[in-house]
Amino acid sequence: MTSRVADSLQTAFRETMAVVCTPVAVITTRGQGLPYGTTVSAFTSLSMDPPMVMVSLDRRSQLLEVLRASGTFGVNVLGSAQAAVAAHFARKGGTGKFADVVWYDDSGLPRLPGVAGFLNCRVADLVEGGDHLIVLGDVVSADSTTHSTPLTYHNREFGTHVRLEEAS
Template identity: 60%
Template sequence: MSEDALAVGFRQVMAGVCTPVSVITAMDGERPHGTTVSAFTSLSMAPPMVLVSLDQSSALLAVLRATGRFGVNVLGSRQHTLASVFARKGDDKFDGVPWTLTHGVPRIADTPGWLACEVAQLVPGGDHVIALGTVTDADTLPADPLTYHFRAFGTHLPLPAR
């Protein structure tokens, strides 16, 4: 299989994997930074840890390297606009977005899942870096999750009980 065909096939397979959508945040002095990711998952229960994949050229990654902490704002199904805002480049992503500083990182208001993390390790992975984070705070609100599948936002619906 050629490299081009492999890349196309890989993208198609990965598009078919339903993933949660989160906004990863960090503070650079007085300025909040954030970016949308779909490569986020739990890693360990003891101690509680998560992993997040960030592009090597990400401005947010530079802030994580400098500060050693980040927030995970797990989005709900009604927050797809937020996901789009934080997926783009620019310094104005937080304009008009309600947030608070919690455990030293930006916490976006009304997200169904919240984690504050300290960077345990940064691991190179191709064109990305995997941030392993030790969880220092966690909170939840009831809401349906925002998911990403075949390049579109959606949500999970449970199968009917048998």
């Protein structure tokens, strides 16, 4: 494939994926006693039996290095009022992201207050995926706020899910 064709396909792919509505979460872990976190919109459930999730992380991510060493990670599923949290953890950098952020320890993992849900996971496998690695996680524990509206990402903007009225 020529570079021009590849660039054109990447542009078309990027634009097409922008219309896919995705959930937003902050993935957290600890390394040498310090908290690390990054915002992702590429995560989903994988299996109910056993409970598993998939998270896609950039190969250059500092969090990925720490996660490999720790073998554990938390999925902080953000609620619709947490767009500023998502933007904060989306910036580049490591432990400095937690300098002005309130968080607490949940079974050894950094948990953000007020999240819609939290999953405590153990790394089951890492799978190659282009410029990312797919982290497969065994869910060790799960906690959710059932009445929280989710934070979503669509057309490069944060939003939320709104239930459609049923047709009569």
